[in-house]
Amino acid sequence: MPDEQLTVAELSESGLLARIFPRLDHRPGILLGPGDDAAIVSAPDGRTVISIDTQVQDQDFRLEWTNGYRTTGYDVGWKAAAQNLSDINAMGATATSMVVSLTLPPETPVSWVEDLADGLTAGIRELGAVDCSVAGGDLGRGREISVTVAVLGTLSGGRAVLRSGARPGDVLALAGTVGRAAAGLALLESEADVHSLKPEQRVLLDVQCRPQPPLSAGPLARAAGATAMLDISDGLIRDGARLAHASRAVLDLDPRELKHLAESLAPASDLLGMDPLAWVLGGGEDHSLLATFPPGIQLPAGFTAIGSVQALGTNESPGVKIAGQAAGTGGWDHFAD
Amino acid sequence: MPDEQLTVAELSESGLLARIFPRLDHRPGILLGPGDDAAIVSAPDGRTVISIDTQVQDQDFRLEWTNGYRTTGYDVGWKAAAQNLSDINAMGATATSMVVSLTLPPETPVSWVEDLADGLTAGIRELGAVDCSVAGGDLGRGREISVTVAVLGTLSGGRAVLRSGARPGDVLALAGTVGRAAAGLALLESEADVHSLKPEQRVLLDVQCRPQPPLSAGPLARAAGATAMLDISDGLIRDGARLAHASRAVLDLDPRELKHLAESLAPASDLLGMDPLAWVLGGGEDHSLLATFPPGIQLPAGFTAIGSVQALGTNESPGVKIAGQAAGTGGWDHFAD
Known part of the structure; x- marks a missing residue:
């Protein structure tokens, strides 16, 4: 069958991962990447900044909007990268890595998931998170598409900028x-x-x-x-x-x-x-x-x-x-x- | 209305968080806990072991089973803790923290979510992950319950045990x-x-x-x-x-x-x-x-x-x-x- 019609239900978990991995970057901060029970990421100053965020279909995006726009996998991947990288940015930190958990309905086209991986990689690169790449993840099945990213970052030995430090006159x-x-x-x-x-x-x-x-x-x-x-x-x-x-x-x-x-x-x-x-x-x-x-x-x-x-x-x-x-x-x- | 009938749709995000936070432990490895854009976790040997896993309703658990058993929030919280802690265990590492993303249908009882927090805390404690606690998380809405945990761990300066090291005769x-x-x-x-x-x-x-x-x-x-x-x-x-x-x-x-x-x-x-x-x-x-x-x-x-x-x-x-x-x-x- 034409590759565009292939759904995730027709691939094994390892088959789907084999489609995703080549689309991800690998940066030196990832000491052990995907493929084992867990990944290992560098935390050069002895601390890890960590945040987690989920996008759910029909809550955070619609596959098709009222005005006719169709949300692409690329959009969802990019947005997952952007909103998580932003949380690290807001601490004054820089991102070192992400782990990604995808929940996919069986009828999801494989090409949509490949597109998501491309959008994730492009978002990380083009937004300038040059030290960051995907260290690992998880795949599962559900009734709606859900993309969770946990992003890790480093303060490079410095302080974090919290919400609590504003002073009158600032x-x-x-x-x-x-x-x-x-x-x-x-x-x-x-x-x-x-x-x-x-x-x-x-x-x-x-x-x-x-x-x-x-x-x-x-x-x-x-x-x-x-x-x-x-x-x-x-x-x-x-x-x-x-x-x-x-x-x-x-x-x-x-x-x-x-x-x-x-x-x-x-x-x-x-x-x-x-x-x-x-x-x-x-x-x-x-x-x-x-x-x-x-x-x-x-x-x-x-x-x-x-x-x-x-x-x-x-x-x-x-x-x-x-x-x-x-x-x-x-x-x-x-x-x- | 009686508290057991309260649903998450009737609380604000901050109201729901205020129900969850007191049910979580706080360990010294959490340098900055929930409440800012990201958490900060100790990574004493300059590396962080990281894994992520999602449980989805009707895939990983059913709210009610054929034999009449009803899955409690406590069960789901415990299982989320257990399966994530296991990934850190499998590297030869010990867990230091978790971040948790919850997707909840609006009709989910608040008491079910409180129970989930209790099960998560109990699972971490009773399984012996004594250095681990929840550093932060995310709440959102969806059509099905979905619980994603990213767990962080430390190798305490040692090597990781990978899948790839078995030798003939072992x-x-x-x-x-x-x-x-x-x-x-x-x-x-x-x-x-x-x-x-x-x-x-x-x-x-x-x-x-x-x-x-x-x-x-x-x-x-x-x-x-x-x-x-x-x-x-x-x-x-x-x-x-x-x-x-x-x-x-x-x-x-x-x-x-x-x-x-x-x-x-x-x-x-x-x-x-x-x-x-x-x-x-x-x-x-x-x-x-x-x-x-x-x-x-x-x-x-x-x-x-x-x-x-x-x-x-x-x-x-x-x-x-x-x-x-x-x-x-x-x-x-x-x-x-």
């Missing part, structure tokens, strides 16, 4: 974009046929499907003295509130900066008649970094000031404000949505 | 049991009402639901000079063949030892009229260790000799024999089953 800064993935999601969920999109609209859709976290920014922020940092995966307000709570402070956003960010989303908001500010405040999945820096220092390359850290007032709760006014809740919660 | 030895989990699975899938089982039958069912991998045996085997080792998760024949292929050798099993192992399964095989030897040869999930040792050395505590390693004959392929005769294929393949 500058609040952003590296990367916000709202673009949410605008892309709105396009995917719209009736605006994917084939009729203009390039400036299509690029927003691409951010949703293949996010571009700024992977050099995390270690640069750490070196520059960032006091706190996190990955914006659930929206500026929601993730900002997490940083604010951990640091027992208030984050005050500059409305002019929010306006600039919103204006850049006009190609989607004009087409769909939607409010771009809602995407800026509530949209996750760009996987940008929100960080705080002591006042007066030069922000590292890629960061833009978007507000400041303020002390908690009497009886005030930690949270996010816009020009001193309480910002509404927003962003993504997996359960209470 | 003694082939087993630590732990084989076939008991398969016998338990057969009971679960039978019409023999769980409430009517005798204690010696029930204990087999318990091995399927809460396996007991021999966690001290892996490091002991390494210290004793084991030349090769792996975890029997897919059956003695199938996993034995993996070791044989990696070592370019033949494993020859002693039929008297297989007979002893089969006889211990009589409480299930007599009841069900099934062949216990098929469970011994093809059953996985006891998570025992198969290891090879140089001839003449005293086997470490917990290991029993069950055969020997032989050189490949001319034009012979690596594989498993029983008393010199080719053994049929057997065991579990996730796709070609």
Whole structure:
């Protein structure tokens, strides 16, 4: 039968692994790669930074969207790489390796899985995680596609940048974009046929499907003295509130900066008649970094000031404000949505 | 509403996490635990051993079985701990930490998830992984329950025991049991009402639901000079063949030892009229260790000799024999089953 029609049910586990392995890179930090009961990865400073994240079909992506776009295995592999690498970035660390667990319905085309491996490899490479490769994994069967990545990283002997270190007077800064993935999601969920999109609209859709976290920014922020940092995966307000709570402070956003960010989303908001500010405040999945820096220092390359850290007032709760006014809740919660 | 009826859909992500965290242990090897973008774990000898494994509802467990047994969250948590700890054990390493990704349908009772956390903690503790605790995790929604654990371990400066080191003349030895989990699975899938089982039958069912991998045996085997080792998760024949292929050798099993192992399964095989030897040869999930040792050395505590390693004959392929005769294929393949 033509290779495009081959499904994973028609291959053995080892047969499927033999299709995947040649599509992965192998970096020197992997001391023992796939093929044994476990892998062995270098942890040069005696510590391992570790995070885990799962993408599930029909929750984190749809195989076919309202606007006709079909999610490719490449998209899913790229996004799995991007969102996990972003968590390591947000600690100020660099990624050393990943282990990947794939759950696949039996009817999944083998070519889709090969495409996923290619997207994973391309994401790691093109986002600049040059020391990272896949050390091992697991394959299993399920009713829906599920891709879990655990990513390992190193702080190279340095400190981690936690969520809890922001101090009143610090500058609040952003590296990367916000709202673009949410605008892309709105396009995917719209009736605006994917084939009729203009390039400036299509690029927003691409951010949703293949996010571009700024992977050099995390270690640069750490070196520059960032006091706190996190990955914006659930929206500026929601993730900002997490940083604010951990640091027992208030984050005050500059409305002019929010306006600039919103204006850049006009190609989607004009087409769909939607409010771009809602995407800026509530949209996750760009996987940008929100960080705080002591006042007066030069922000590292890629960061833009978007507000400041303020002390908690009497009886005030930690949270996010816009020009001193309480910002509404927003962003993504997996359960209470 | 009564707490037993609360579902995960009625709690926020942070609300659910607040139910889970107090049920987890925290060991000193976790340098930074749950709550930031990533965790930080000690890797004292500059290397991290890492493995990942997923359990999916209706593939790896059923919420309710033919014989009336209901899988508890505790069972799933315990099994997730056991099967992952076993992979670290099989390298001769000891576990230092886990990260856990849970995918939950909205209707999952919160009490089931709390029970899962309790089972995970109990499995780690009671199986003897005294240095290990949960460093972090991820929560998401899906149509079926899926539990992925990535487990990290340390070799404490020593070598890893790979699958590839067996030499002709080595003694082939087993630590732990084989076939008991398969016998338990057969009971679960039978019409023999769980409430009517005798204690010696029930204990087999318990091995399927809460396996007991021999966690001290892996490091002991390494210290004793084991030349090769792996975890029997897919059956003695199938996993034995993996070791044989990696070592370019033949494993020859002693039929008297297989007979002893089969006889211990009589409480299930007599009841069900099934062949216990098929469970011994093809059953996985006891998570025992198969290891090879140089001839003449005293086997470490917990290991029993069950055969020997032989050189490949001319034009012979690596594989498993029983008393010199080719053994049929057997065991579990996730796709070609």
